[in-house]
Amino acid sequence: MHARDVLRVFLRDPDSGSRGRLALKSHHEAPESSDTGASSLPGQDSKSREVTTMDTTTEPDINALREEIDHLDAEILRLVQRRVEVSKIIGAARMAAGGTKIVHNREIDVLNRYRPLGTEGKDLAMILLKMGRGPLGR
Numbered sequence: 645m646h647a648r649d650v651l652r653v654f655l656r657d658p659d660s661g662s663r664g665r666l667a668l669k670s671h672h673e674a675p676e677s678s679d680t681g682a683s684s685l686p687g688q689d690s691k692s693r694e695v696t697t698m699d700t701t702t703e704p705d706i707n708a709l710r711e712e713i714d715h716l717d718a719e720i721l722r723l724v725q726r727r728v729e730v731s732k733i734i735g736a737a738r739m740a741a742g743g744t745k746i747v748h749n750r751e752i753d754v755l756n757r758y759r760p761l762g763t764e765g766k767d768l769a770m771i772l773l774k775m776g777r778g779p780l781g782r
């Protein structure tokens with residue numbers, strides 16, 4: 645972990661009222677020479693909407709974080725839809741050429757790609773594969 649990393653302490657969740665949540669998160673410093681010359685605010689990456697740091701006295705901005713989640717979900721949805729589309733195009737082309745419905749080694753690569761997410765990553769990869777090429781055994 646980098647020396648500039650900060651310990652984040654969420655003193656209070658305004659919604660749930662829960663206390664004492666701890667989170668460790670890397671503190672991303674703004675680049676030495678920023679194009680805009682504007683200094684980044686604490687807790688904000690200068691290049692994105694991502695909130696990356698939190699000091700020990702302020703609450704997390706739940707509304708801003710929820711807005712970020714809404715944007716992330718929209719982006720994930722768009723990407724999944726495009727992935728399904730691309731996978732179907734490849735599959736249709738391969739089958740039209742007399743090929744197989746699935747390509748085993750490619751699917752293994754996809755499953756391995758999602759390994760960092762653990763068991764759920766495997767489930768997610770399986771769902772993505774199934775959405776693109778349909779269920780197995782048909």
Ligand SMILES: C=C(O[C@@H]1C=C(C(=O)O)C=C[C@H]1O)C(=O)O
Nearest residue numbers: 731734746747750751773776777
């Ligand atoms: C997209 C392809 O077709 C199928 C779908 C895959 C996928 O969605 O990642 C991978 C392998 C194939 O079973 C491909 O062959 O690349």
